[in-house]
Amino acid sequence: MFAALDVGVREKTAERIVRAAMFIALAALPTFWHGQYALGLLTLMAVYGVLLIGLDATVGYLGQVNLAQAALFALGAYGAALAVQAGAPLPLALVAGIAAALIPGAALALPALRLEGPQFALSTLSFATLSVIVLNEFESVTNGALGLSVTRPRLFGLILDSTGFYWLCLATLFVAWEASQSLLKSRFGLAIEALRDSPTATDALGIGALRHKVLAFAWGSTLAGLAGGLHTMNFGYLQPGAFGYELMVILLLGVVFGGRRSQWGAFLGAAVVAMLPNLLSNRTLFSVLVSAGCILTFVPTFRALLSRRAPVFREVAPASAMALAVALSFFVQNVEDWRKGIFALFLFAVVVGFPNGIAGAMTTTLQRLIRFAPLPLPPAAGGIGSSRRAKGIALRLTDLCKSFGGVRAVESVSLEIREGETLGLIGPNGSGKTTLVNLISGLYAPDSGSVTIAGRSPVPGSLMSACAAGASRTFQNLQSFSGLTALESVLVCLKEGGEREALGWLLAVGLGEKARVRCSEMAYGDLRFLEIARALATRPHLLMLDEPAAGMSKPDIARLVLLIASIKEAGVPILLIEHHQDVVAELCDRVAVMDGGRLIALGTPNQVRRDPKVIEAYLGSDDTETGNNELLPC
Numbered sequence: 253m254f255a256a257l258d259v260g261v262r263e264k265t266a267e268r269i270v271r272a273a274m275f276i277a278l279a280a281l282p283t284f285w286h287g288q289y290a291l292g293l294l295t296l297m298a299v300y301g302v303l304l305i306g307l308d309a310t311v312g313y314l315g316q317v318n319l320a321q322a323a324l325f326a327l328g329a330y331g332a333a334l335a336v337q338a339g340a341p342l343p344l345a346l347v348a349g350i351a352a353a354l355i356p357g358a359a360l361a362l363p364a365l366r367l368e369g370p371q372f373a374l375s376t377l378s379f380a381t382l383s384v385i386v387l388n389e390f391e392s393v394t395n396g397a398l399g400l401s402v403t404r405p406r407l408f409g410l411i412l413d414s415t416g417f418y419w420l421c422l423a424t425l426f427v428a429w430e431a432s433q434s435l436l437k438s439r440f441g442l443a444i445e446a447l448r449d450s451p452t453a454t455d456a457l458g459i460g461a462l463r464h465k466v467l468a469f470a471w472g473s474t475l476a477g478l479a480g481g482l483h484t485m486n487f488g489y490l491q492p493g494a495f496g497y498e499l500m501v502i503l504l505l506g507v508v509f510g511g512r513r514s515q516w517g518a519f520l521g522a523a524v525v526a527m528l529p530n531l532l533s534n535r536t537l538f539s540v541l542v543s544a545g546c547i548l549t550f551v552p553t554f555r556a557l558l559s560r561r562a563p564v565f566r567e568v569a570p571a572s573a574m575a576l577a578v579a580l581s582f583f584v585q586n587v588e589d590w591r592k593g594i595f596a597l598f599l600f601a602v603v604v605g606f607p608n609g610i611a612g613a614m615t616t617t618l619q620r621l622i623r624f625a626p627l628p629l630p631p632a633a634g635g636i637g638s639s640r641r642a643k644g645i646a647l648r649l650t651d652l653c654k655s656f657g658g659v660r661a662v663e664s665v666s667l668e669i670r671e672g673e674t675l676g677l678i679g680p681n682g683s684g685k686t687t688l689v690n691l692i693s694g695l696y697a698p699d700s701g702s703v704t705i706a707g708r709s710p711v712p713g714s715l716m717s718a719c720a721a722g723a724s725r726t727f728q729n730l731q732s733f734s735g736l737t738a739l740e741s742v743l744v745c746l747k748e749g750g751e752r753e754a755l756g757w758l759l760a761v762g763l764g765e766k767a768r769v770r771c772s773e774m775a776y777g778d779l780r781f782l783e784i785a786r787a788l789a790t791r792p793h794l795l796m797l798d799e800p801a802a803g804m805s806k807p808d809i810a811r812l813v814l815l816i817a818s819i820k821e822a823g824v825p826i827l828l829i830e831h832h833q834d835v836v837a838e839l840c841d842r843v844a845v846m847d848g849g850r851l852i853a854l855g856t857p858n859q860v861r862r863d864p865k866v867i868e869a870y871l872g873s874d875d876t877e878t879g880n881n882e883l884l885p886c
């Protein structure tokens with residue numbers, strides 16, 4: 253599942269070489285840059301690097317504001333300190349630190365990750381506050397506000413001096429970086445990208461949103477615990493007050509400043525967080541650096557003026573913030589007192605001017621300068637011919653009901669889809685078609701009645717369970733994974749197989765040429781075909797297509813008809829909701845008609861076309877929105 257993908261191997265190799273060179277240079281630095289002070293800074297940077305790479309798993313990859321990382325760092329630090337006091341050697345103390353952060357971290361993640369946005373942020377804030385209070389009040393164990401002192405334990409019998417300990421921290425950072433990169437660039441990482449765009453589609457395709465969110469958070473907690481353990485052994489003294497709001501905010505700012513969804517970003521953020529307080533104490537150096545930064549932010553403003561257009565907010569605001577920072581560096585008596593203010597100005601300049609952080613801006617510039625040719629595609633495998641030929645009844649609905657307040661969206665619907673059958677589902681707007689698909693696919697739980705898919709009864713209201721039973725669907729409103737390429741979008745849905753199989757599905761829907769194109773850059777019609785490829789990649793027993801032709805051009809509709817016909821030919825049972833009645837008439841063996849939540853007719857396209865109840869439902873409805881309210885053509 254976590255196998256690395258061979259997408260972008262050349263970029264990866266180039267990046268690996270640069271990273272290895274940087275780590276070698278960092279490891280050699282103590283030989284040239286002498287002194288405990290410099291070594292202390294470098295060690296701090298490495299520890300913060302591990303911590304911020306962990307924080308980026310939630311803030312960057314999950315896109316959630318996580319305020320618990322400082323507290324998890326504290327728990328890891330105290331866990332390791334207590335283990336050292338109990339006589340544990342260094343590796344065991346680090347494991348204790350990881351456990352001390354991971355266990356409460358997982359306990360927090362399970363309920364909190366069911367929440368989104370501000371609610372999630374507030375739950376992590378509560379956790380952070382509570383943790384610091386517990387560390388303060390649990391004096392018998394933590395020594396409360398007086399703090400806890402520890403001596404650095406031995407590593408396999410060796411006493412580590414400051415340089416040795418720095419190398420250990422640097423090696424840990426390297427391993428954390430490598431492991432995070434492999435994990436987040438693997439299929440696991442693709443799932444994280446997918447769920448950030450559409451948790452509903454992620455669940456409906458059987459990928460599982462919550463499972464991946466919890467794993468990402470647990471990985472972040474593991475790194476927080478590891479960094480906490482190193483922190484304990486670095487300083488030898490712990491106090492709960494050091495892990496409060498200030499650290500919480502500074503860590504968050506570090507990730508955003510460096511650049512989200514990037515280990516480089518986390519590393520740069522860590523360097524700034526570690527170096528900034530010390531940089532401020534050297535006023536001349538600080539003034540020079542901040543002035544250079546200011547000139548850099550003025551470049552877009554000058555460019556706008558040269559092209560004779562008024563610079564916009566995005567160009568003026570960062571330059572103004574940096575100009576203010578320069579003014580502070582020259583005119584304020586003690587710049588260290590202005591530490592948080594200066595950091596806030598830097599952050600403002602970066603967030604407005606470079607929304608993807610420093611690492612994001614650097615990547616964009618490098619990509620402009622160096623172009624890597626896309627990798628050749630592997631030979632395709634699988635495709636529609638490898639679809640599962642479902643045996644027996646593909647779908648059985650018994651007395652299915654669903655109301656929303658006073659609206660009876662689906663009322664006592666019973667029907668079956670047989671082996672290899674394509675059933676059309678039509679009806680005027682608001683007649684309950686999408687609600688019915690939502691009930692079958694597990695997006696909604698029915699008020700009463702039952703759903704059986706290929707002989708299995710999925711858990712009501714569970715998208716994952718319905719997908720495991722064999723139901724797969726597309727959505728009326730596109731649910732694309734905009735951060736992924738077409739190939740990755742299919743790859744992440746595969747239960748078995750790799751790039752070759754993913755490419756096979758793309759070729760089947762006519763998107764072979766677009767395999768390496770990002771969804772955010774694809775045309776609307778292509779995205780509709782991609783949704784079908786994704787749904788097919790789960791190898792369903794029942795394929796549900798919710799208005800697949802909506803918004804498509806005429807040539808695309810003709811392609812769609814051919815595609816659905818070939819899926820039907822392969823023996824996949826299909827439930828097709830479609831307003832284009834000619835499409836329904838051409839493809840469907842039987843047609844079910846809904847009106848007011850009820851099933852009012854079921855039969856062949858010809859039978860349904862002549863049914864008086866159907867004629868009344870259509871002629872009595874205002875179906876002008878689709879512009880296609882004629883009955884099924886002969």
Ligand SMILES: Nc1ncnc2c1ncn2[C@@H]1O[C@H](COP(=O)(O)OP(=O)(O)OP(=O)(O)O)[C@@H](O)[C@H]1O
Nearest residue numbers: 656659660661679680681682683684685686687688
């Ligand atoms: N989540 C919801 N909350 C409240 N009411 C809903 C919800 N989903 C659907 N409804 C209502 O249920 C009824 C059936 O809606 P549904 O979307 O299933 O119809 P439809 O036949 O798919 O329509 P269309 O062809 O326009 O997509 C409508 O009155 C709709 O307003």
